[in-house]
Amino acid sequence: MYSVPCPYYDGLFMDDPHYERKLEARRRRDGLEPLPKEAPFRAERVTDIPWTPMVKGSSKLKRDQVKEIRLRHKLGESQANLAREFRISPANISNIVLNKIWRYT
Numbered sequence: 001m002y003s004v005p006c007p008y009y010d011g012l013f014m015d016d017p018h019y020e021r022k023l024e025a026r027r028r029r030d031g032l033e034p035l036p037k038e039a040p041f042r043a044e045r046v047t048d049i050p051w052t053p054m055v056k057g058s059s060k061l062k063r064d065q066v067k068e069i070r071l072r073h074k075l076g077e078s079q080a081n082l083a084r085e086f087r088i089s090p091a092n093i094s095n096i097v098l099n100k101i102w103r104y105t
Contacts, residue, residue, distance in 0.1 A: 060088055066102045073097045 006012035006019070009026055016022065024034055061069075069082055079097065083090040095101045 061086065061102070063102075066096055069093060069096050 004014040006014055006023065008023065012019065012022055012026065027034060065086060069086065072082060073079065073093075079090050079093040083093045086093070092101070
């Protein structure tokens with residue numbers, strides 16, 4: 001299962017059980033009007049929104065590289081060798097392999 005990001009605010013996810021309350025609080029904080037009940041991005045319409053990950057563009061790896069790391073680790077290559085080859089830390093390789101980061105690829 002994945003989280004659907006809020007189209008209005010970073011760090012707010014639409015499948016959060018408190019999404020409505022958090023969205024209204026942020027809109028009040030920013031001085032905006034509350035959303036009408038028939039707004040297109042209410043929590044009950046989560047399935048209608050195409051999911052795209054929130055990418056900031058500062059990643060050292062591309063999706064195909066992450067898939068390659070996971071495949072090569074499954075085939076027995078050490079995390080240390082993968083870290084040297086892709087020039088990232090062994091901790092990041094471990095997190096990729098354990099799906100703690102890049103979990104939607």
